[in-house]
Amino acid sequence: MVVNLKDIAQRAGVSLATVSNVVNGYRPVGERTRQRVQQAIDELGYSPNLGARHLRRGRTGLIALAIPELTNPYFAELAEIAISEAAALGYTLVMENTAADREAELALLDGSRQRIIDGLILSPVRIGREEVLARTAGSPLVLIGEGVYDVPHDHIAIDNVAASHAAIQHLVAIGRRRIAFIGATPGGDRQSAHLRVRGYREALAAAGLPYRPLLVAGTEAFGRLDGMRAMRDLLALGDPPDAVFGYNDLVAIGALRALAEAGHRVPEDVAVVGIDDIEEGRFTAPTLTTIAPDKREIGRVAVRRLVARIEGTEVAGPLTVQTPFRLLRRESTGTPDA
Amino acid sequence: MVVNLKDIAQRAGVSLATVSNVVNGYRPVGERTRQRVQQAIDELGYSPNLGARHLRRGRTGLIALAIPELTNPYFAELAEIAISEAAALGYTLVMENTAADREAELALLDGSRQRIIDGLILSPVRIGREEVLARTAGSPLVLIGEGVYDVPHDHIAIDNVAASHAAIQHLVAIGRRRIAFIGATPGGDRQSAHLRVRGYREALAAAGLPYRPLLVAGTEAFGRLDGMRAMRDLLALGDPPDAVFGYNDLVAIGALRALAEAGHRVPEDVAVVGIDDIEEGRFTAPTLTTIAPDKREIGRVAVRRLVARIEGTEVAGPLTVQTPFRLLRRESTGTPDA
DNA sequence: GCGCGGCTCTATAACGTTATACAGGTGATG
């Protein structure tokens, strides 16, 4: 049997409204009656019907986290953090899988889906500034990752150019000169790829190294398979690279596999660096040097900002938050950290 | 502005109830009026308020998938499948992370959480038959994975004993004699570990090989780190194994890492097999032989069964469904499939 | 011509909650 407010009210001999006030403290209740009501709640085991509450309040208590692929460990780790953070704030997080599909992202931005969620955390991949600005749905939106949008929404991300720059700088520091990049997008439609290429070029220039277009490999997607294929192509060049920087850890891990298959030693012949610090990279042979974003920070700030917007709480700080990152040196660049 | 049934009714010049009937076809509506209403819906862009609908219907349209860890790629892949299957059936799937915690699993089984979801798909880890039977919450429950429960709920899983047996059989077939198992639980509290050890012992016996307790390594959890540590311990034995079967792919991948660090060749010195067929295993060096469960089938059947129970539809077949699996031979056992 | 069944559509009462307006009682104040 399901217990509702009316049952409690009868049991405690008070009105419906009083019970409601005890439950959510909207208005003060005398100490004696409060105790009687509380006792009735405990005895009957009441928990509010969220559907009804949400109908009345106009909110559902649900927020969505939309990511391009759950099977990318980076996003799985991020989701795990966001789920627990949301739960701590009294919200339930539902995952949306956009599959890096433009239509899916657009549908989320102003779709009917919105009727059920109070707010959306979106990791956009295929859409840009215009699409975000054209958004009609009223519920709060927080963007994570990717590029620079300059839109009236919170945006949490690392500085992609600086992160890429740091990775290349490290490769230069260990003496590499022919450094390749895997994971540029032909059409330039993934902003973060564009930014990471920019950091790559800036770092090369800063080190006085030439920019060789042949060493920049485009990929269709950003998984292990893409990295492996691109690495094979690079190895087929007359003068192959002595280092590779992957768009993310998955791509870099695919490159590791291609290098192993072709009999090249890592890092002696080719050094490899990725981005994301997924756990997998701590167990590859060799272990993978990577740029580690602060996933916990990203997940927490994104959820907190969103909830603050939903509840109309004051939010401190600028719209765009750049979260810190650091370089983790492992075997794939030959110089593991202590 | 948010459009509701009343707006549509006014616009189309019909009653509220008629619009509702057009929307969800509860009762027949004349062709002419249906068209007028449909046109109004299209023009004003109506989508139902799910909170209100759910309050009225007594259902929320939400189902939960509770798994021990989202960062295990096996579960991430499974979740991706379940999410899309649920969406296809008109349900929204929310993820619950039990973190392999007994209290969390119990709370899900009969907790207040239930008020918001219509049904639960649970991958139990720390609870057994009694706890499931003691469940008080009324909403449907579907179990996935793990052991044999014999409870009045649908249960989707592979035959763990047979799967384990098949893996060992393969190792025997390629000539291995000292076969270790990594991922037994000391207390025996994870049922599937128990079953996989049983399959291991049965296969050894069938091959006329002795059961050596020293070659069965327990682990705290079932991640890469656990596998790595256990493998190190096995290598420290006076007479190390010539093959290893991991509780899952993650454990096996940890073992691969330990073997590489210690300078052992795989598969020449030690062959390695896992279970789960996570994508990662197709890119390790060497690639990982594994038992591949049919994840798509598991995810689909679990969601469909649950939805059928929720909606009171007739369900064919027995409560316990054993989904198929197959052995994928890769480099870590030296005999890749064609 | 009248009654009756069948077909559309309408009016309305829930579902369980929260917020508003109001009522009753008490203590302080003029």
Add this chain to the structure above:
DNA sequence: CATCACCTGTATAACGTTATAGAGCCGCGC
């Protein structure tokens, strides 16, 4: 002693939907 403000608690109207009961209309059969 009357008045007023305050504090607790109550009655009730929403929120947007669906399901039930019933009303109007038309055609058919006697």
